[in-house]
Amino acid sequence: MQIITDSSCDLPKSYIDKYNIIIVPLNIEINGKNYIDGINLTHQEFYNKMAESPTLPKTSQPSPQSYIDAFKEGAKRAKEMLSIHLSSKLSGTFEGALSTRKMNGDKVEVFDTLSGSLGVGLQVLKACQMVEEGFDLNNIIEKLKEYREQMKVYVYLETLENAVKGGRVSKTKEMMASVLNLKFVVHVEKGYVKLLKTLRGKKRAISFMLEKLADENTDFNDRIIGITHCDCLEDAIKLKNEIVKRFNPSDVIITTMGPVIGTHAGHGGLLVCF
Structure with a gap:
């Protein structure tokens, strides 16, 4: 098969x-130019180009x-x-x-x-x-x-910059979130992405995601946990180390988040799934 x-x-x-x-x-369009995911655009190239683009990339x-x-x-x-x-x-x-x-x-x-x-x-x-x-x-x-x-999927959002570029959040709300150091955790529910929790600070947001793993009361010894990151490998490794220490899964896969989800998560985003 x-x-x-x-x-x-x-x-x-x-x-x-x-x-x-x-x-x-x-397919991805960035700043008016078309690319094919993984063919003529790597994940790293995507994040570099996205950072330079005044508009949000479009995926199809x-x-x-x-x-x-x-x-x-x-x-x-x-x-x-x-x-x-x-x-x-x-x-x-x-x-x-x-x-x-x-x-x-x-x-x-x-x-x-x-x-x-x-x-x-x-x-x-x-x-x-x-x-x-x-x-x-x-x-x-x-x-x-x-x-x-x-399956559970949780995503930490470091910034609302892409939400502003995409018109989903106003510039004023982004500024307020920045001043108050608000961070957001979204999750996938029945195929849709929904806001799960708003917290003060990155540390609390990451701790909240770890708590969600603990709440499952699952034996992770025979489970694989996946982590994808939006050009923030160091943060992903720290998260992996904490997961291994607390839950001892059979394996943890770390990789970059591709353009499709990365477009919406934005730089510094972290996804955990299991």
């Missing part, structure tokens, strides 16, 4: 290579041809394909894959993760591991649905 996903999954290249995953790239779903190419390649590799994508509530990526599948009649199932960044990536890894273990397609989809229901 061939696993396919889109570039919003933010999986490190080592995992993509290990499981031979096919990636369908999304993959082209129909990108899906067609991915499904054709997948069909060469395996009789069955499972295409796993960014939340349908956040992007048209899932619907694009679904439409292309119907047009081509390929033997491919399309799965909505109702998540973003490594929230997608961890579900892709789960599917890859089940393929290795010999699960059939129906069982993999059922297990993924259970995993999707259990």
